[in-house]
Amino acid sequence: MTLTRLERERITDSRLKIQAVANSLKDVDPKKVPDFQEIQDCLKDADKSLGGALRSSK
Numbered sequence: 001m002t003l004t005r006l007e008r009e010r011i012t013d014s015r016l017k018i019q020a021v022a023n024s025l026k027d028v029d030p031k032k033v034p035d036f037q038e039i040q041d042c043l044k045d046a047d048k049s050l051g052g053a054l055r056s057s058k
Contacts, residue, residue, distance in 0.1 A: 003057035015050040018043050 003011070022043045030036040 001057065003053070008054060008057065011050050011054055015047055015054075018047050018050070022047070 022040065025033075025036075025040065025043075028036075033039070
């Protein structure tokens, strides 16, 4: 299914926000955040899924 230009922009914006959160967590001590690894995994999966949506809509 093809995404509209606006949908692609929204997905791209969301993906950039997810990447920013993932990058900011690199400076946080994982021992101080419950389920830290699960949070990182979730962010990685979301980034991958949104990237896939953008690639498949071309």
